[in-house]
Structures are given as C-alpha cells and as structure tokens.
Amino acid sequence: xxxxxxxxxxxxxxxxxxxxxxxxxxxxxxxxxxxxxxxxxxxxxxxxxxxxxxxxxxxxxxxxxxxxxxxxxxxxxxxxxxxxxxxxxxxxxxxxxxxxxxxxxxxxxxxxxxxxxxxxxxxxxxxxxxxxxxxxxxxxxxxxxxxxxx
Amino acid sequence: xxxxxxxxxxxxxxxxxxxxxxxxxxxxxxxxxxxxxxxxxxxxxxxxxxxxxxxxxxxxxxxxxxxxxxxxxxxxxxxxxxxxxxxxxxxxxxxxxxxxxxxxxxxxxxxxxxxxxxxxxxxxxxxxxxxxxxxxxxxxxxxxxxxxxx
Numbered sequence: 600x601x602x603x604x605x606x607x608x609x610x611x612x613x614x615x616x617x618x619x620x621x622x623x624x625x626x627x628x629x630x631x632x633x634x635x636x637x638x639x640x641x642x643x644x645x646x647x648x649x650x651x652x653x654x655x656x657x658x659x660x661x662x663x664x665x666x667x668x669x670x671x672x673x674x675x676x677x678x679x680x681x682x683x684x685x686x687x688x689x690x691x692x693x694x695x696x697x698x699x700x701x702x703x704x705x706x707x708x709x710x711x712x713x714x715x716x717x718x719x720x721x722x723x724x725x726x727x728x729x730x731x732x733x734x735x736x737x738x739x740x741x742x743x744x745x746x747x748x749x
Numbered sequence: 750x751x752x753x754x755x756x757x758x759x760x761x762x763x764x765x766x767x768x769x770x771x772x773x774x775x776x777x778x779x780x781x782x783x784x785x786x787x788x789x790x791x792x793x794x795x796x797x798x799x800x801x802x803x804x805x806x807x808x809x810x811x812x813x814x815x816x817x818x819x820x821x822x823x824x825x826x827x828x829x830x831x832x833x834x835x836x837x838x839x840x841x842x843x844x845x846x847x848x849x850x851x852x853x854x855x856x857x858x859x860x861x862x863x864x865x866x867x868x869x870x871x872x873x874x875x876x877x878x879x880x881x882x883x884x885x886x887x888x889x890x891x892x893x894x895x896x897x898x899x
Binding site: 645683688694706707708709712721 | 833
C-alpha cells in the first residue's frame with residue numbers, strides 16, 4: 600500500500616487533466632481495502648453532460664460499477680479539493696470509509712466548511728477525514744486556473 | 750400548462766414503479782419553461798448501479814442530456830419526497846428554478862429539515878420551494894413500502 604501523498608499525487612494528475620480540458624481542476628482517486636486504485640476521475644461539470652459531474656461523483660460511480668455493488672464499504676477517497684455538499688452527502692450514502700482531501704474550500708466546501716455535512720444530525724455515515732494532504736499543490740492548480748481565466 | 754397536482758401525479762406514478770422494483774419509492778419529474786415534461790425518473794439506489802441513483806439526480810441528468818446543456822435554468826422539478834442533501838446541492842448546482850415536493854423527510858431531508866441546504870451560506874442558487882403537494886399520497890407509498898418490508 601502506498602502512502603497518502605502518493606495517492607494524492609495521482610489525484611493531482613487527474614486535476615491537471617481537468618485543467619487541460621478547461622474544467623475546474625479537481626481530481627479524485629478511490630482505493631479499495633487492499634490499497635489498489637479502483638477508479639480515478641476529474642471534474643467535467645462545464646463541458647460534460649451536466650454540472651453535477653464532479654470528480655468525486657464520477658469516481659464513486661465508476662468504483663461501484665467496477666466492484667458490482669451499490670456501496671463502497673472499506674474504500675478510501677483521495678480528492679484534491681474539500682468536497683461540496685452534493686459530494687459529501689454522496690460519500691456518506693456510498694459508505695466511503697475514509698476521505699482524504701488536499702485544499703480547503705471555504706466558499707463551497709461542506710466537510711470542514713459550510714454545512715459540515717458529516718457532523719450534521721441527518722448524516723447517517725461519518726467517514727474518517729484527513730485534510731490538508733499536499734494542500735499547497737492542490738490549491739495552486741486551482742488558483743493558477745482561475746488566474747488564467749481572468 | 751398543467752397544475753402542480755397533475756405533475757405530482759406523474760411523479761407518484763414513477764414512485765410506484767420504484768416500489769414495483771423493490772426500490773425506495775421516490776419519483777421525480779422535470780418540466781421545461783413551457784411546462785413540457787422533459788424527464789421522469791425513480792430511485793434505483795439499491796438494485797441499480799450505485800446508491801446515489803436517486804430519482805432527482807437521474808431526472809436532472811436526463812434533462813440536461815435532452816436539452817444538451819450542463820444546467821437547467823427555467824426548469825422545475827416535482828418530486829414525491831423532500832430532497833436529501835446530495836440532491837438539494839445538485840438542484841442548486843443545476844440551477845433548477847423551482848422545486849415542488851410532496852412528503853416531508855424528517856430523517857433525511859435537506860430542504861426544510863436537516864442542513865436546510867438552500868438557506869445555508871455556501872448555497873449559491875436558491876430555488877423557489879413549494880412543499881406538501883399531494884403529501885398524503887406521496888407519504889403513503891413510502892409508509893406502505895416500509896410496512897411491507899418489516
């Protein structure tokens with residue numbers, strides 16, 4: 600099994616693919632209980648089929664298809680940006696065991712910001728959360744992307 | 750254009766299809782600005798590909814594909830049950846203009862219960878909300894389903 604930073608580098612590589620496609624650069628990787636990468640994805644909300652195509656949702660969908668089961672017990676998710684409320688609630692619904700994210704998202708995050716979904720009374724599955732893994736690199740991809748947009 | 754109850758009856762018909770497939774009976778219909786139904790869907794979270802396959806997410810995805818655009822400005826959503834946090838955040842992300850729901854969901858809802866997502870500080874699009882349309886019929890399908898499960 601590799602360590603958190605190594606998996607996050609793979610998530611970052613996915614975020615860079617998003618930037619190359621003019622999409623908000625967020626990348627995500629899901630590993631199974633053996634530490635094997637079972638899915639990787641990046642955000643395609645703008646130019647994809649719909650605005651809900653966040654990296655986390657896409658990676659969870661692909662992982663569930665690969666495992667042939669509706670939930671992802673024992674799986675861990677690495678994502679470059681703090682998940683939003685949609686993704687956080689999806690993570691709880693899918694029973695992801697642990698979530699590791701890089702950069703904090705003060706405006707749109709829902710884990711340590713916003714509605715802090717996992718701490719809310721109606722959340723019925725609270726994953727273990729690790730924040731700030733390679734946060735500078737994760738954040739820089741985003742700030743560079745938005746700087747170039749201006 | 751038909752009225753709220755007529756569209757909700759179509760959402761209820763979808764919820765019944767979910768029950769017939771042994772899925773939690775929630776149904777959803779999306780109409781465009783002309784009042785034409787552009788998508789209808791029901792929950793397939795248990796026996797479908799993944800637990801995130803809620804009626805609302807499926808209907809929004811289908812509507813976006815049909816319209817060929819990532820967001821659903823000017824569209825309205827009819828759903829038999831109060832949306833959860835995942836769906837509420839998805840609704841905001843997709844810029845749905847108005848959400849009409851039937852039964853209230855005290856345990857898992859996120860509109861008038863739980864995190865009340867649309868009223869939260871990080872929500873950047875607040876749809877018009879109408880609650881309680883045909884709420885008894887919408888709720889009865891669910892209570893009958895869970896009674897038969899016991």
